Amino acid sequence: MKKLISSMLAGALMLSLVGCSAASSSGSSSTSSTSSTTDTKSGSNLIGVAMPTQSLQRWNQDGQNMKKELEAKGYKVDLQYSNNDVNTQIQGIENMITKKCKVLVVAAIDGSTLTDVLKKAGDNNIKVIAYDRLIMKTSNVDYYATFDNFKVGVIQGQYIETKLGLKDGKGPFNIELFGGSPDDNNATFFYKGAISILQPYIDNGKLVIGSKQKDYNTIAIQGWESAKAQARMDNLITSTYAKGTKLDVVLSPNDSLAIGIVASLKNAGYGTAAKPYPILTGQDCDKPNVVAMINDQQSMSIFKDTRTLATKVVEMVTSLIQGKPAEVNDSKTYNNGSKVVPSFLCDPVYADKANYKKILVDSGYYKEADLK
Ligand code: BGC
Secondary structure (H helix, E strand, O other): OHHHHHHHHHHHHHHOOOOOOOOOOOOOEEOOEOOOOOOOOOOOOEEEEEEOOOOOHHHHHHHHHHHHHHHHOOOEEEEEEOOOOHHHHHHHHHHHHHOOOOEEEEOOOOOOOOHHHHHHHHHOOOEEEEEOOOOOOOOOOOEEEEEOHHHHHHHHHHHHHHHHOHHHOOOOEEEEEOEOOOOOHHHHHHHHHHHHHHHHHHHOOOEEEOOOOOOHHHHEOHHHOHHHHHHHHHHHHHHHHOOOOOOOEEEOOOHHHHHHHHHHHHHOOOOOOOOOOOEEOOEOOOHHHHHHHHOOOOOEEEEOOHHHHHHHHHHHHHHHHOOOOOOOOEOOOOEOOOOEOOEEEEOOEEEEOOOHHHHHHOOOOOOHHHOO
């Protein structure tokens, strides 16, 4: 295997003797750049980084961190965002292949849509790392680096369990469940993790799903869109909570959904002493959501330090370029329908109003002044 990788890399090196131009590809925003610290004559050190969208803070940070860390190691970087548009992402990756990138780092918009374009990458001996989201239905993905997605859901479920005192037998409480985008492999991991904690309480009646909506297709929010989450929460309030039934908790898998849920609750008059916001989970610790935590509108958010993920992926890139195997800590969980992709899972933690200063400010992730 090692031999195979080395010979593939040697082939890629041969192929990449043509200089890499760093022009923007049509339809996607590209921020290619050149490092001053390396020999750029051959253009053989170009790394393509494809991110889904600039509309969510987390992906902007992921992109910036990746670019900064790769450049610090002397690589050139072609960073592209695709407005959450699958075809734009495919075009962007095709462009990176044409520019003869050595390694592609891809956070897929829809994990199942990249089979053909990654076949081209494979045919050109370009290595592929799936970033945060697993790329499905292809053998042309070498590694996967992410946070432990099941654990993200577990932590959200445990937060609810603790805050409600479920372990002490308290209840019954009314809950509503939201799921992430069905085309994102992570989304079902988040849900299964949370449900692994909450299911016993649903079974013993201490958690009551007021709307009875539990089926994943019913609770899932396509594209992780805030507006769609807001619309679903509006409907839930009208159908189930308009006549004084108390809503105690909402499981939201991430921050973009939580933003929509808070907007809906606010419009419906939540946020007073008589009608406080329900416990509400999230993920990413986006700035507006940290502000919402400080203002008691959102209870917690999973903190996935994108600096850690970027460092890990840059290590993987370096190993691939050197023809060495990359470090992994999971070789069984992430089957993409074509193979089990060797993975490195970083550890998620949660932040809330009580600990955000320590977790987010003292660690240098945010400045207190940014959280207004
Ligand atoms: C990521 C989350 C993010 C969501 C929406 C998921 O794949 O793991 O961190 O909130 O996508 O962008």
